[in-house]
Amino acid sequence: MTAVRGAWSTLLDKPWIWAFLGAFAVWLATIVFTRGVGGGEVLTAAFTFAVFFVIVGIGQMFVITLGPGNVDLSVPATITLAGAVSTKLMDSQDGMILIGFMAAMGCGLGIGIFNYGLIRILRIPPIIATLSAAFIIQSLAIAYGRGLRIKPPDLLADFTTARIAGVPVLAVVIVGLAIVMSVVLNRTVYGRSVIAIGQNRRAALLAGITVEWTRFATYTMCALFASLCGYLLSGFSGGASLNMGEEYLLASIAVVVIGGTSVAGGFANVPGLWGAALFMFLLVTMLNTFGAAAGIRLIMTGLIIITVIVLAGGRRTSG
Amino acid sequence: MGPSETRMELSQVGAPLPKRARVETASPLRAMMEMLVAPRTLRALLPAVSLAALLIAIFWLQPRTMSYMGLNLLLNLAIPIALATIAQMFILTVNDLDLSIGAYVGFCSCIAGTLLVEAPAYGVLALAGGIVAYAGLGALIHLRNLPSIVVTLGMSFVWLGIAVLILPRPGGTSPEWLRWLMTLRPEYLPFPIIAGIVIAVVVHFGLMRTAYGAILRGAGGNPRAIERAGWSLLKAKMTMYGLAGVFGMLAGLALIGLTTSADANIAARYTLLSIAGVILGGGEFVGGRVSPVGAVIGAITLTLAGSFLTFLQISPDWQVGATGAILILVLALRALISRAEAR
Numbered sequence: 001m002t003a004v005r006g007a008w009s010t011l012l013d014k015p016w017i018w019a020f021l022g023a024f025a026v027w028l029a030t031i032v033f034t035r036g037v038g039g040g041e042v043l044t045a046a047f048t049f050a051v052f053f054v055i056v057g058i059g060q061m062f063v064i065t066l067g068p069g070n071v072d073l074s075v076p077a078t079i080t081l082a083g084a085v086s087t088k089l090m091d092s093q094d095g096m097i098l099i100g101f102m103a104a105m106g107c108g109l110g111i112g113i114f115n116y117g118l119i120r121i122l123r124i125p126p127i128i129a130t131l132s133a134a135f136i137i138q139s140l141a142i143a144y145g146r147g148l149r150i151k152p153p154d155l156l157a158d159f160t161t162a163r164i165a166g167v168p169v170l171a172v173v174i175v176g177l178a179i180v181m182s183v184v185l186n187r188t189v190y191g192r193s194v195i196a197i198g199q200n201r202r203a204a205l206l207a208g209i210t211v212e213w214t215r216f217a218t219y220t221m222c223a224l225f226a227s228l229c230g231y232l233l234s235g236f237s238g239g240a241s242l243n244m245g246e247e248y249l250l251a252s253i254a255v256v257v258i259g260g261t262s263v264a265g266g267f268a269n270v271p272g273l274w275g276a277a278l279f280m281f282l283l284v285t286m287l288n289t290f291g292a293a294a295g296i297r298l299i300m301t302g303l304i305i306i307t308v309i310v311l312a313g314g315r316r317t318s319g
Numbered sequence: 320m321g322p323s324e325t326r327m328e329l330s331q332v333g334a335p336l337p338k339r340a341r342v343e344t345a346s347p348l349r350a351m352m353e354m355l356v357a358p359r360t361l362r363a364l365l366p367a368v369s370l371a372a373l374l375i376a377i378f379w380l381q382p383r384t385m386s387y388m389g390l391n392l393l394l395n396l397a398i399p400i401a402l403a404t405i406a407q408m409f410i411l412t413v414n415d416l417d418l419s420i421g422a423y424v425g426f427c428s429c430i431a432g433t434l435l436v437e438a439p440a441y442g443v444l445a446l447a448g449g450i451v452a453y454a455g456l457g458a459l460i461h462l463r464n465l466p467s468i469v470v471t472l473g474m475s476f477v478w479l480g481i482a483v484l485i486l487p488r489p490g491g492t493s494p495e496w497l498r499w500l501m502t503l504r505p506e507y508l509p510f511p512i513i514a515g516i517v518i519a520v521v522v523h524f525g526l527m528r529t530a531y532g533a534i535l536r537g538a539g540g541n542p543r544a545i546e547r548a549g550w551s552l553l554k555a556k557m558t559m560y561g562l563a564g565v566f567g568m569l570a571g572l573a574l575i576g577l578t579t580s581a582d583a584n585i586a587a588r589y590t591l592l593s594i595a596g597v598i599l600g601g602g603e604f605v606g607g608r609v610s611p612v613g614a615v616i617g618a619i620t621l622t623l624a625g626s627f628l629t630f631l632q633i634s635p636d637w638q639v640g641a642t643g644a645i646l647i648l649v650l651a652l653r654a655l656i657s658r659a660e661a662r
Contacts (some may be wrong), residue, residue, distance in 0.1 A: 069605070071468065072406040118647065122654045125414065127468075131594060139640025146636065192323040250472045263466040296485030302476030309469050310459065 012181070015260030016123070019275025022258075022308070026282040030289050046281045047171040048161075052229050052236075053277035054174055056248050057255035059225030061273060062218045063126075064256050067198040067265035072219065074115060074130040075226045075252045076245030077137035082107040082143030083229030085241035087152060095153040100229060100243035103274050108227030111137060112220030115136060117243055119219070120212070126219075149239065170232065182270035194218060198265030226252075250305075256282065258308050358660035362653060364601045369649055373623050378628040387509055393626055394511035394619065395577055398501075401618035402514055403569035403589045405522055405598035406563040408614045411597050412526075412607050413539040413559050415460065415467035419475035420567055421590035423449065425583050426478040427571025432491025432581030439494075450564035452629070457560025461553050489582035493575045501576030514573075515615050522611035535559060537607070539607025595646050597620055602651075604617045605650035620645070 011017055027046075031039045045152060056075055065071045082104040090100035111133065118129035151157075162169040185191040193214045196204040205211050229248070234240040257263055258279060259272025286298045333572070377393070378385045384393050403424055410417040427446060433443030456474065460467050503510045526532040537545040538555035546552050570589070575581050599620055600613025624641050633641075 010372050017456055032400025118650075122647070122650045123657070124650050124654075128594075128598055128604055128646075128650070131591065132643045132650070134597075135591070135646065136640045139643070141632065143640075197573040250476075253469055253472065257466070257469050263469065293484070295482075295487075298476045298480030298483060300480075302473040302480065305476070307472040309465055309473065310463055314463045 001052045004304070014269075014271075015096050016269050016275055017260075017273050018274030019160050019259050020280050021280050023275055024281040026279060030282065030286045033286075033289055042282070042285055044163065044166050044168060046278050046285070048168045050268055050274065050277035051170050051174045051256045052233055052248075053251050053280060054273050055229040055232070055254040057259070057273040057277060058178065059222030060252040060271065061256045061259075061261050061268050061270070062185070062194055063222045064253070064261060064267040065198045065262060065265050066215060066218055067201060069127060070265065071199075071253065072130045072226075072286060073094065073127060073249065074111060074134035074137055075222070076247075076249045077094060077134040077141060078108065078111050078223050078226035078239070079230035079245035079248055081111070081137050081141040081144070082227035082232075083244050084141050084148055084235035084242075086231045087150050087234045087240040088145070088148060090150075090153050090156070092151045092153055097153050097156050100153075100156075104227045104231035105224060106229075108224035111227075112216075112223035115223065116216045116219045119215075122170050138245055145217065145240060145242055148241075151239055152235040156189060160232050160236040161208045170236075170245070178270050178274060185268060185270060190214065190217060195268065198262075198267070200266075200317050251277075251280065252307055257312060258305070260312065289306065302314045329660070334458075347355055349360075352647035358648055358656045362656050363610075364608075364658070365649065365652060366613045366620070369645075370598070370616050370620045370623070371629060373620055376509040377394050377623060377627055377630060381626070389502075391509040391511060393623065394509065394515070395501075397619045397622040398511055398514050398518075399570040399574040399577065399586070400589065400596065400622055401518055402566050402573055403586070404593045404600070404614045404618040405518060405611060406570065407593035407611050408522075408597045408602060408611065409559045410467070410601075411539075411554055411594075411602055411604065412536055412609050414605050414607070415471075416594065417471045417563060418468055419478055420469040420563070420593050421586045421588060422475040422478035422482070422573045423453075423564075423567045424574065424586035424589050425581075427568045427579075428575040428581045428585055429482040429486045429491065429583055431494060431497065431575045433485055433595045436492055436494050446568050449568060450561055452562030453567070454561035456555045457556040458553060459559075460560075461556040471484075479583055486581055486583060489580060489585075491575070491581040493579045494497045497572055497576035498579060501573060515619060519612045519615040522614075526609075526611055536609070537606040539605075541607075559578065590622055592618070592642070595642055599646060599649055 021082070027039075027042065053055060054080070057257065060072060060075060063070050069152075085107050086100035086104040089103045090096040115126075115130050115133050118124065118133060119126050140237065150192055160170050182190075193204065193209045193211075196209055197209070197211055197214060201211065226245075226248075228243065230240070233244055237244065255276040258276035259274075261268045261272060283301065284297070287300055292300065364532055381389075383389055406534055407417055407420055410420075427449060430442055430445045430449075433442075434445055443591060456470060459465065460470055501510075505513060513629055525534065532636065534545060534550050534554050535558060537548075538552055539561070543554055545555070571586070574586060578585070594609040596617035597614050598615030598617070600610055600615070602617075621642060628641055629633070630639060
């Protein structure tokens with residue numbers, strides 16, 4: 001009995017548990033409203049769409065963990081550019097899938113280096129650096145992708161939308177990716193360095209951690225994940241569009257914070273990203289199911305995100 | 320004189336005296352020249368110089384803009400952007416960032432385009448509610464030590480949602496008096512220039528020249544010192560957020576006075592433009608170092624950058640990109656100046 005209670009309380013101590021509980025509560029409310037109809041379909045859809053939030057969330061989480069002032073505002077623009085470039089290059093041919101992927105990754109690599117270069121050379125806060133970069137990347141994407149109406153290769157479209165027994169294949173792959181990144185965060189020198197820098201940059205520097213290299217790697221990784229998201233998203237949604245990255249500015253940050261990662265840096269966890277991504281999707285689904293008007297839906301989304309942040313902000317011992 | 324001078328003197332402690340004597344005997348003219356190329360002066364002049372360069376380029380490309388009407392058309396839309404930039408500046412002063420200002424300006428112009436015309440009392444009440452909400456946000460962010468980015472991103476949904484509820488599709492009309500104000504044609508100086516000067520001077524004196532203004536900036540620069548001196552950080556933050564609400568509202572009013580019809584998404588660009596404007600104008604991201612005059616100049620520069628591209632017949636696709644490029648260019652120049660200062 002005490003063992004059960006002990007296990008339960010260690011589970012409650014985990015910062016990511018709240019995101020999952022929230023997602024479950026919202027799902028339950030939806031199901032109760034529909035009297036049990038479509039519960040499975042809603043979950044499948046949630047896992048399908050949450051994938052993209054999780055991908056950008058992983059990159060953003062590492063950046064935010066670097067400490068106050070670290071956030072990548074160029075994520076939406078990067079998604080759009082990578083999506084446009086890879087879609088145009090692949091030109092709907094299955095044989096070009098790998099080249100398209102490499103092109104998307106190339107975009108990410110270039111943007112990551114550019115972002116870090118601005119931060120380092122101009123000595124400006126990352127928020128301003130990535131914001132300025134985002135302006136330019138956005139313009140590149142608009143100019144490059146104008147009139148772009150190319151379908152993604154069938155193989156990529158099939159892969160991103162495939163389901164086996166109701167389970168989205170892509171979701172399984174990204175769960176695997178999340179596990180790998182969790183190991184990277186908690187068990188590698190690089191991951192521990194990110195956390196150490198977030199907790200006390202000066203101490204980390206004095207302890208011999210290569211702070212600048214770690215920051216470079218983190219910003220580049222964030223851009224790479226955003227590019228991956230853009231690549232997969234263009235396959236999933238039948239092509240690239242100029243506003244495909246729009247909702248990911250809020251989503252990438254919200255998923256990290258709701259997932260229990262400390263906004264002040266130094267404490268992070270990967271499972272929470274999944275919980276928060278599911279929560280965000282199920283929340284919108286719930287409001288849709290309730291038949292809320294567009295305006296009400298927007299207001300509720302905003303208020304609930306703020307509420308979650310207010311509640312999460314009170315937890316000082318996240319980690 | 321400036322901090323650079325102090326540092327020079329400090330570094331000369333223990334240095335042979337004659338060197339210093341030589342500086343003192345320099346001619347007044349040379350001293351003036353030295354002051355003019357001092358990094359501190361250069362940095363302060365940077366926003367004005369960039370604006371002048373852009374203006375000259377536009378005059379050169381399109382000489383017809385060098386007239387009363389030309390300037391009026393060129394600078395009209397700079398008024399709401401300048402007001403929104405000032406709003407953003409208040410938030411940046413206390414080391415926060417407002418990602419909802421664009422949505423809030425849109426909300427205010429929707430209220431002004433509907434309620435303020437149909438039922439003025441309710442309209443005023445709704446706008447006041449917006450300002451109170453802003454002050455409340457400041458309190459919430461301070462008390463719970465929340466990340467302003469996430470809270471204001473959430474709020475942008477709320478403002479947009481309310482605006483969509485009030486005005487599901489573009490429409491509404493501008494109140495008569497706003498239309499009258501925004502289409503004023505004073506003699507000699509075009510209205511946008513007068514408005515710009517008034518905004519810059521009023522905010523400059525309020526924030527840079529009053530005692531409480533110094534406290535407010537201190538709340539961003541050294542919060543602990545301000546708190547130990549017995550000032551309420553909560554009150555300072557609420558004041559700054561409230562002021563941001565006031566100026567965001569003014570931006571919304573100015574905008575609908577110009578466009579005569581409102582739309583929930585009318586000012587979506589303002590969020591990023593306002594941040595860029597503050598930074599261009601010499602504001603720094605941390606430490607309460609901002610410049611109201613610079614912010615207004617920065618906003619005007621960004622507005623003109625759009626026209627500049629149009630005159631160059633460059634596709635509007637590059638409009639946003641140009642904003643980024645200008646931002647990076649100015650920041651690079653500032654980094655160079657700082658490096659020279661450090662030397």
